Amino acid sequence: MGLTSVVQHAIDGVLIGGVYALLAAGLALIFGVMRMANFAQGGFVMLGMYAALSLYRGLGLDPYILSLPIGLVALLVGYLVERAIIERVPPGEVDAQMLLTIGLSYVIINLAVIAFGVTPQTIVLAYTHDLWDFGDFYARKALVFACLASLLMMAGLWAFLHHTWLGRALRATADDRDAAEICGMRVSHLQGVAFAIGISFAAIAGALLATFKPISPTAGEPYILIMFIAVVLGGIGSIEGAVIGAFSVGLIEQMSNLALPLALEDVPVFCLFVLTLFLRPSGLFGKRARV
Amino acid sequence: MNSHSTQSLRARFSRRALMLGTALSLGVAVIGSAQAATPQTASIALIVPLSGNWGEQGQLMREGAQFAIKKINESGGIKATGGTKLKLVVADTGPSVETAVSAAQRVLGAGDISAAVGCWLSSFTLGTTEIAERMQIPWITFSYADKVTSRGYKYTFRDNAPSSWQVSKGLEEILAASAASGHPIKTIAIAGDNTAAGEASHAAIKKYAPKLGLKIVSEQIWTPPLSDPDSVASALKQAKPDLIWGGATTLSDTSGLIQALRAHKVGAPVLGAGSQFLTDAFINAVGGADKVNGLATIVGDGVLKGMEKLNAEFEAEYHHPMIEDMADTYAEFWMIKEAMEKAKSTDPKKVRDALASLDITSGPASFVPGGEVKFDSTGQNIKAAVAIQQWQNGKIVTVAPANAATGKLMPLR
Numbered sequence: 203m204g205l206t207s208v209v210q211h212a213i214d215g216v217l218i219g220g221v222y223a224l225l226a227a228g229l230a231l232i233f234g235v236m237r238m239a240n241f242a243q244g245g246f247v248m249l250g251m252y253a254a255l256s257l258y259r260g261l262g263l264d265p266y267i268l269s270l271p272i273g274l275v276a277l278l279v280g281y282l283v284e285r286a287i288i289e290r291v292p293p294g295e296v297d298a299q300m301l302l303t304i305g306l307s308y309v310i311i312n313l314a315v316i317a318f319g320v321t322p323q324t325i326v327l328a329y330t331h332d333l334w335d336f337g338d339f340y341a342r343k344a345l346v347f348a349c350l351a352s353l354l355m356m357a358g359l360w361a362f363l364h365h366t367w368l369g370r371a372l373r374a375t376a377d378d379r380d381a382a383e384i385c386g387m388r389v390s391h392l393q394g395v396a397f398a399i400g401i402s403f404a405a406i407a408g409a410l411l412a413t414f415k416p417i418s419p420t421a422g423e424p425y426i427l428i429m430f431i432a433v434v435l436g437g438i439g440s441i442e443g444a445v446i447g448a449f450s451v452g453l454i455e456q457m458s459n460l461a462l463p464l465a466l467e468d469v470p471v472f473c474l475f476v477l478t479l480f481l482r483p484s485g486l487f488g489k490r491a492r493v
Numbered sequence: 494m495n496s497h498s499t500q501s502l503r504a505r506f507s508r509r510a511l512m513l514g515t516a517l518s519l520g521v522a523v524i525g526s527a528q529a530a531t532p533q534t535a536s537i538a539l540i541v542p543l544s545g546n547w548g549e550q551g552q553l554m555r556e557g558a559q560f561a562i563k564k565i566n567e568s569g570g571i572k573a574t575g576g577t578k579l580k581l582v583v584a585d586t587g588p589s590v591e592t593a594v595s596a597a598q599r600v601l602g603a604g605d606i607s608a609a610v611g612c613w614l615s616s617f618t619l620g621t622t623e624i625a626e627r628m629q630i631p632w633i634t635f636s637y638a639d640k641v642t643s644r645g646y647k648y649t650f651r652d653n654a655p656s657s658w659q660v661s662k663g664l665e666e667i668l669a670a671s672a673a674s675g676h677p678i679k680t681i682a683i684a685g686d687n688t689a690a691g692e693a694s695h696a697a698i699k700k701y702a703p704k705l706g707l708k709i710v711s712e713q714i715w716t717p718p719l720s721d722p723d724s725v726a727s728a729l730k731q732a733k734p735d736l737i738w739g740g741a742t743t744l745s746d747t748s749g750l751i752q753a754l755r756a757h758k759v760g761a762p763v764l765g766a767g768s769q770f771l772t773d774a775f776i777n778a779v780g781g782a783d784k785v786n787g788l789a790t791i792v793g794d795g796v797l798k799g800m801e802k803l804n805a806e807f808e809a810e811y812h813h814p815m816i817e818d819m820a821d822t823y824a825e826f827w828m829i830k831e832a833m834e835k836a837k838s839t840d841p842k843k844v845r846d847a848l849a850s851l852d853i854t855s856g857p858a859s860f861v862p863g864g865e866v867k868f869d870s871t872g873q874n875i876k877a878a879v880a881i882q883q884w885q886n887g888k889i890v891t892v893a894p895a896n897a898a899t900g901k902l903m904p905l906r
Contacts, residue, residue: 211724214723214724218721315544320544320548320552321744321774322549322745326778330752331752331756340723415745416744416745416748416778420544420546420588424718459724463714464714464715464716464725465714467715
C-alpha cells in the first residue's frame with residue numbers, strides 16, 4: 203500500500219461521495235420534514251436512469267441536459283405520489299409508512315421489469331469510460347462530471363432552503379411540525395413539496411448515474427442502504443450532515459479496498475453504521491433530542 | 494301376482510341387468526382404450542434466473558429449452574411411451590440462492606415433474622440440486638463448479654467440463670498456443686467474483702499454476718456486483734500480468750471490467766470463463782464486437798462443428814446465434830428425451846436410472862464438446878471436452894476442442 207494508492211483511493215472516494223451526497227440529500231429532506239423512511243427512493247433513482255436512457259435514445263441528448271426536465275417531471279410525480287398515496291397513512295404510523303414505501307418500491311421495480319425487461323442496458327457516451335491521467339493518478343471523467351453536478355445541486359438546495367420562503371417553511375416544518383401548523387403553514391402541502399424534491403433529487407441522481415452505471419430494474423437498490431447510512435451517520439433531519447455522511451461513506455468504501463479484499467469492501471461502512479447507532483444515534487450533526 | 498308372473502319379472506330384470514352390465518363394461522373398455530391411445534404430456538422444469546444480475550442468462554436458456562421442446566415434440570415426442578409430448582415448466586430462481594431454492598421447492602414439490610434443468614450459476618445450482626436430490630427428481634446442469642457432482646448425489650448430472658478441467662486443459666491449450674505464436678504466458682492475474690464457479694476456478698488456477706509454469710501476480714476477487722471496476726483495472730495494471738483470468742459472471746461486472754481495462758490501457762489479454770462474454774447484451778455494453786476482437790472464453794458448449802444447420806434454424810427464429818446457454822440447454826433436453834426413451838417411462842426415478850446408464854455418441858443429445866455423453870457414478874459426463882470460443886471479426890468462433898472447432902485460435906487480445 204503506497205502513498206499513490208492511498209491518494210488514488212481518496213480521489214475515488216470523494217468523487218463517488220459527491221454522487222452519494224445527491225442521493226442522501228433527497229432522503230434527508232424527506233426524513234426531516236415527514237419523519238418518514240422512504241424505502242422507495244432507490245426505485246425512483248432507477249426510474250431516473252431509465253428516463254435518461256429512453257430520452258437519450260429518442261432525442262440523442264446528453265443525460266446531463268436531460269436531467270433537468272427529468273427532475274421537473276419527477277417533482278410533479280413525487281408530489282402526486284405523496285398526496286395520493288403516502289398521505290393516506292396517518293402521521294406517526296411508522297410501521298405502516300415503512301411497509302407502504304417498501305411495497306411501492308416493489309411495484310416500481312416490477313413495472314420496470316415489465317416495461318424494460320431484466321437485461322441491463324448502458325448509455326455509452328464519449329466520456330463514459332474515459333479517464334483524465336495526472337501522472338500516477340487518474341480520475342474517471344463521468345464520475346467527475348457527476349460529482350460536480352451533485353455539488354451544484356447541493357448548492358442550489360442550500361440556497362433554496364435558506365433564501366426562499368418555501369425553503370424556510372420546509373425547515374420550519376422539519377424543526378417543529380406542530381408549531382409550523384399553528385403558524386398557519388399548510389403542513390400537508392409542505393410535506394408533498396419535501397417528498398417531491400426528494401424524489402426529484404433521486405431521479406436526477408439516476409440520470410447522472412446512467413452515464414457510467416448499467417441500467418436495470420434493480421439498479422437503484424444498492425443505493426438505498428448507502429443513502430440510509432449516510433443520513434443516519436450525518437444525523438436524521440440534517441441535510442448538511444447527510445452530505446458529510448455521504449462523502450464519509452464514499453471515502454470509507456474506497457479506502458477499505460486498500461486493506462481489505464474487495465469482497466469485504468462494505469464491511470467497514472456497516473461497522474461504522476452500527477457504531478454510530480450505538481454511540482450516537484442522533485448522528486454527527488443530528489439533534490440529540492426533539493422539543 | 495302369481496308365481497309365473499314373478500318368475501317372468503325376475504327373468505326380465507336379470508336380462509336387463511346383464512345387458513346393462515355388458516353395455517357398461519363395453520363402454521368403459523372403449524373409453525379406456527381411447528385414453529390409452531391419446532399421448533400424455535411429461536413436464537420438465539427449467540429453473541433459471543429470469544431476473545436479477547443473471548437474468549439474461551436464464552432468458553437465453555429458456556430459448557434453448559423452448560427450441561428443444563418444439564423439436565422433440567415435432568419429431569413425435571417420446572415414442573416409447575406412445576408419443577408423450579414434453580411440456581416446459583419455467584421458474585425464476587430470482588436474484589439469490591435463497592430464492593432459487595424456494596423456486597425449486599415450489600416447482601419440484603408441486604409434483605408431476607419428470608426431470609429438471611438449471612440454473613446456470615453454480616451457486617444457485619448447488620442449492621436447487623439439494624431439493625431435487627431430496628425429491629428424487631433427476632437434474633441436468635452445465636454449471637461449472639466441481640462441487641456440483643462431488644457431493645455423492647445420485648440425481649444430479651453435468652454434461653460439460655467442470656472448472657478444474659477448464660483450468661487444467663483449457664488454460665493449458667491457451668498457453669501452448671501463445672507459446673507457439675511467440676508470446677509465452679508466464680504470469681496470470683485473477684479477476685473474478687466469488688460465486689461458486691469463480692471460487693472453483695480460482696482454486697484450480699492456484700493448484701495447477703506450478704504445473705503450467707504460471708505465477709499468479711494479482712488476485713482481485715469481489716462479491717457481485719462489482720462496485721468499482723476502475724480499482725480492479727488499476728491494480729491489474731500495476732501487476733502487469735501476461736494474461737488475465739476473467740471470472741466475472743454478471744453482465745455489468747463483465748462489461749464494466751472490460752471497459753475499465755481498456756480505459757486504463759491494460760495491455761494483458763483477458764481469457765474469459767463462461768458464455769457471459771458472448772451475449773448480445775455484452776457486445777452492446779462494450780460498444781461493439783470490434784472492441785473485443787480476439788477475446789477468448791472457455792465455455793461449456795456452443796455452436797460446434799456439425800451444428801451449423803441447427804444454429805441457422807435457431808437464428809431464424811430467435812434472431813441471434815446459439816451460445817452455450819441455448820446450445821447446452823438444447824442438448825440437455827434431448828438427453829432427457831433419450832433417457833425417457835430408454836426407460837420407456839417418464840417416471841423421474843426411471844428417468845434417473847436411464848440417464849445414469851446413457852451412452853450417447855450421436856444425435857442432438859451429443860451436441861456437447863467431446864460429442865459423447867456418458868455419466869460416471871458422480872453424475873459427471875466423463876466424455877466432456879473443454880470448449881473455447883473466440884470473437885473473430887464480429888463472429889463467435891469455436892476454436893477448441895479440435896474435433897469440434899469451426900476455426901483456429903488467433904492471438905489473444
